[in-house]
Amino acid sequence: MARVGVFVCFCGANIADFVDVPAVVEEAKKIKEVKYAIDYKYMCSDPGQGMIRDAIVAHRLTSIVVAACSPRMHEKTFRKALSDAGMNPYLLEVANIREHSSWVHQKDKKAATEKSSDLIRMAVAKSMANEQLHEISVPVTKRALVIGGGIAGIQAALDIADARIPVVLVEKSPSIGGKMAQLDETFPTLDCSQCILTPKMVDVASHPYIELLPYSEVLELDGYVGNYKVKIKRKASYVNFDTCTGCGACWQKCPVKVPNEFNMGIDKRKAIYSPFPQAVPNKPVIDAEHCTMLIKGKCGICAKVCEKGSIDYTMQDEIIEREIGAVVVATGYDLWDPKPYEEYGVGRYKDIITSLEFERMVSASGPTGGVPVRPSDGKIPKSVVFIKCVGSRDEAKGIEYCSKICCMYTAKHAMLLHHKVHDSHAYIFYMDIRAAGKGYEEFVKRAQVETAATYLRGRVSKIYKKGDKLMVRGEDAQIGQVVEVEADLVVLATAVYPYKDNSDLARLLGISYDKYGFLSEAHPKLRPVETAKAGIFLAGCTQAPKDIPETVAQASATAAKVCGLFAGDTMLKDPMVSTVNTDYCTGCQNCVTVCPYQAIITEEIPLGHGSKEIRTVAKINEGVCQGCGSCVAICRSMAIDLAGFTDMQIINEIVSI
Amino acid sequence: MIALGQQIENKFLVAVNKKSSNNILDCYQCGKCVSTCPVSSFMDFSPREIMQMIKLGLKEETYMANSMWFCLTCAACSGRCPREIDIPRVMESIRHLAIAENINPDDPRVKNIRKFHEIFLDMIKRYGRNYELRMMAEFNIRTRNLFKDIHLAPKALLKGKIPIGNEKVKSAKAIKRMFEIAEKLEKTQ
Numbered sequence: 041m042a043r044v045g046v047f048v049c050f051c052g053a054n055i056a057d058f059v060d061v062p063a064v065v066e067e068a069k070k071i072k073e074v075k076y077a078i079d080y081k082y083m084c085s086d087p088g089q090g091m092i093r094d095a096i097v098a099h100r101l102t103s104i105v106v107a108a109c110s111p112r113m114h115e116k117t118f119r120k121a122l123s124d125a126g127m128n129p130y131l132l133e134v135a136n137i138r139e140h141s142s143w144v145h146q147k148d149k150k151a152a153t154e155k156s157s158d159l160i161r162m163a164v165a166k167s168m169a170n171e172q173l174h175e176i177s178v179p180v181t182k183r184a185l186v187i188g189g190g191i192a193g194i195q196a197a198l199d200i201a202d203a204r205i206p207v208v209l210v211e212k213s214p215s216i217g218g219k220m221a222q223l224d225e226t227f228p229t230l231d232c233s234q235c236i237l238t239p240k241m242v243d244v245a246s247h248p249y250i251e252l253l254p255y256s257e258v259l260e261l262d263g264y265v266g267n268y269k270v271k272i273k274r275k276a277s278y279v280n281f282d283t284c285t286g287c288g289a290c291w292q293k294c295p296v297k298v299p300n301e302f303n304m305g306i307d308k309r310k311a312i313y314s315p316f317p318q319a320v321p322n323k324p325v326i327d328a329e330h331c332t333m334l335i336k337g338k339c340g341i342c343a344k345v346c347e348k349g350s351i352d353y354t355m356q357d358e359i360i361e362r363e364i365g366a367v368v369v370a371t372g373y374d375l376w377d378p379k380p381y382e383e384y385g386v387g388r389y390k391d392i393i394t395s396l397e398f399e400r401m402v403s404a405s406g407p408t409g410g411v412p413v414r415p416s417d418g419k420i421p422k423s424v425v426f427i428k429c430v431g432s433r434d435e436a437k438g439i440e441y442c443s444k445i446c447c448m449y450t451a452k453h454a455m456l457l458h459h460k461v462h463d464s465h466a467y468i469f470y471m472d473i474r475a476a477g478k479g480y481e482e483f484v485k486r487a488q489v490e491t492a493a494t495y496l497r498g499r500v501s502k503i504y505k506k507g508d509k510l511m512v513r514g515e516d517a518q519i520g521q522v523v524e525v526e527a528d529l530v531v532l533a534t535a536v537y538p539y540k541d542n543s544d545l546a547r548l549l550g551i552s553y554d555k556y557g558f559l560s561e562a563h564p565k566l567r568p569v570e571t572a573k574a575g576i577f578l579a580g581c582t583q584a585p586k587d588i589p590e591t592v593a594q595a596s597a598t599a600a601k602v603c604g605l606f607a608g609d610t611m612l613k614d615p616m617v618s619t620v621n622t623d624y625c626t627g628c629q630n631c632v633t634v635c636p637y638q639a640i641i642t643e644e645i646p647l648g649h650g651s652k653e654i655r656t657v658a659k660i661n662e663g664v665c666q667g668c669g670s671c672v673a674i675c676r677s678m679a680i681d682l683a684g685f686t687d688m689q690i691i692n693e694i695v696s697i
Numbered sequence: 698m699i700a701l702g703q704q705i706e707n708k709f710l711v712a713v714n715k716k717s718s719n720n721i722l723d724c725y726q727c728g729k730c731v732s733t734c735p736v737s738s739f740m741d742f743s744p745r746e747i748m749q750m751i752k753l754g755l756k757e758e759t760y761m762a763n764s765m766w767f768c769l770t771c772a773a774c775s776g777r778c779p780r781e782i783d784i785p786r787v788m789e790s791i792r793h794l795a796i797a798e799n800i801n802p803d804d805p806r807v808k809n810i811r812k813f814h815e816i817f818l819d820m821i822k823r824y825g826r827n828y829e830l831r832m833m834a835e836f837n838i839r840t841r842n843l844f845k846d847i848h849l850a851p852k853a854l855l856k857g858k859i860p861i862g863n864e865k866v867k868s869a870k871a872i873k874r875m876f877e878i879a880e881k882l883e884k885t886q
Contacts, residue, residue, distance in 0.1 A: 521698070
């Protein structure tokens with residue numbers, strides 16, 4: 041015999057002002073199964089929970105209905121109260137009489153009171169079909185996969201590994217370091233990027249808990265939180281890393297010259313190359329697209345000069361597998377291609393460069409030895425125009441969002457220009473100066489006052505050539521007049537944009553992404569490092585534009601999440617998951633298609649008892665299922681039921697009113 | 698349209714900074730001075746715009762504006778400036794620089810303002826204080842507007858608002874010397 045207890049909350053004035061709570065309690069007492077009903081000012085408080093605990097014991101209640109706020113708010117709180125009284129926590133039902141009644145019917149107290157009673161009646165009816173549920177225990181493989189070896193991936197890998205959890209770090213290029221390795225100095229302190237990054241890179245390579253896989257890509261991810269299997273392609277480097285000492289004889293002798301990606305194509309690298317002198321690992325790879333030995337079978341110089349015999353032209357791509365429990369995606373960002381800005385003469389004028397090209401030029405280890413030069417004639421520029429928001433905040437030609445870092449690095453560029461070329465002058469066209477961060481506003485002031493950079497408020501309308509100069513026309517809104525700057529060099533602060541293949545990776549991992557290709561977090565405020573898929577986390581610019589301090593902070597936050605996930609040998613999971621009744625399942629696999637978490641697979645079972653013929657049915661992986669109910673809704677044969685929200689429970693609710 | 702970038706060195710900015718002992722580059726164009734200034738609506742360019750023009754090295758445009766002549770040096774702006782720029786001092790400095798280069802704005806009112814300044818200083822130099830009746834008379838003569846405000850004269854005289862005679866200050870000689878020293882200093886600069 042069911043014995044239901046109903047607990048109605050005032051929620052201070054939130055409910056009581058618009059719902060006649062005592063009347064609701066009286067109405068609840070009229071329900072046959074309700075053996076006990078009471079109200080209280082704050083049911084979630086300790087005395088409120090105490091009332092529930094005491095009533096369970098005193099009135100031998102078999103299920104509990106709490107009429108209060110949204111279950112999102114306090115379902116866990118009340119479940120715990122049930123557990124404390126020795127009752128299965130899933131025998132709780134929450135009737136949401138705040139968001140669903142008092143808040144939305146503030147003008148009609150009578151109707152709100154009636155609706156609240158109805159909601160309680162439904163909850164009581166549903167609770168009649170409630171079953172005892174138990175949390176699912178899932179085993180955990182305590183190893184993390186970090187995709188991307190930029191500063192985000194490096195920081196996440198180091199933090200996880202320092203907690204003695206093994207990490208597999210996959211990087212697609214020959215060296216870790218990412219974009220940060222290309223930078224010269226960093227705002228707002230102007231400390232050298234290499235000096236703060238390279239020690240971390242070395243730490244990664246030498247860490248006993250990190251398996252570094254450079255020149256590799258993730259191909260496939262199977263499984264579910266705590267129990268993923270990943271397939272990784274190790275691209276053929278044609279160099280045996282075990283024997284190579286990184287002496288450099290091979291790339292000194294290689295006759296093939298290719299534009300150097302690391303230096304933004306300003307200078308050339310060889311077909312066998314290590315991207316930069318501080319690379320980790322400092323081993324070369326052969327670029328198969330350009331190596332004449334691999335294309336035509338002629339040359340082989342590198343093999344001849346290699347004393348260790350490390351060159352192997354027959355090397356093939358290798359596919360390896362790893363078992364992991366969690367994934368950190370830290371694939372970083374690319375720069376938006378400013379080609380649509382035809383009015384700027386992008387592509388036509390050589391002396392228009394992007395900010396990363398400028399960054400490489402002013403870098404002490406850069407292709408021009410730390411001095412900016414005009415690509416057209418190699419002269420040192422005196423008058424340099426920096427244009428911010430190229431692509432950013434431009435719905436017509438670019439993207440809607442603000443790239444966040446350009447204001448700061450442009451101020452930095454003005455300073456660096458001044459440091460490297462003393463008799464130069466920087467003109468900065470801007471729309472707003474967004475300098476929100478510790479020490480950032482002060483940094484911009486330094487650029488304006490000490491460096492005396494001229495800030496002109498306006499978007500550049502066009503750039504044209506006059507002699508060997510570039511004429512940059514824009515408005516200075518501060519005096520309301522059009523200005524035209526005669527420039528030797530123009531630097532475009534192009535927008536931060538995700539890599540082209542970021543969305544492919546997202547599909548491969550089964551996580552969502554936005555219209556640009558940035559990966560989506562589970563909640564913009566409260567779950568900023570998790571994805572909607574359990575066990576997959578985000579760090580750095582793969583989620584949205586970020587600067588280095590923010591990226592490092594997010595990477596460490598991600599590491600904390602991974603460590604939390606791996607804290608026990610098993611994980612406990614909500615038991616509200618779908619189950620398949622294989623007797624009804626027709627194997628149509630509509631549920632497989634509709635499941636947003638890839639939690640449904642198919643299995644083959646005998647057609648009948650002892651039968652040798654087989655048929656295909658759906659199988660739900662409890663570890664992955666998030667209990668969304670999509671499969672229940674799409675199932676034509678009503679073979680799937682969701683624990684906690686069974687068909688019987690729902691029907692009971694509907695019938696009760 | 699304003700052409701920039703031909704000259705890297707901004708001589709005008711350097712001159713104004715030196716003359717006013719301020720750094721115009723401190724200005725971040727918030728406009729608080731403009732909304733504070735009681736006469737900014739009469740100016741060709743607001744104080745904020747003047748700051749930006751100095752930053753861009755627009756000397757001619759700055760000198761041709763009536764703004765610094767209209768400035769009352771009331772210092773409401775500098776009292777509220779978040780970057781602590783002494784704006785009246787900047788205005789005064791560009792007035793001096795403009796006089797030195799003999800550039801006058803087109804605005805006819807500026808001529809009168811200049812004459813007013815000159816007569817006023819002349820009074821101080823001569824008497825050690827302002828001799829109001831003479832000041833008014835001289836101003837009306839030099840601006841060729843003899844009967845300006847003359848209808849106010851009887852009432853003001855009767856009420857003793859304008860003393861007919863002039864009290865000499867005790868140290869008129871010392872004040873005269875101050876002027877001489879200042880003029881000498883200006884020449885040596």
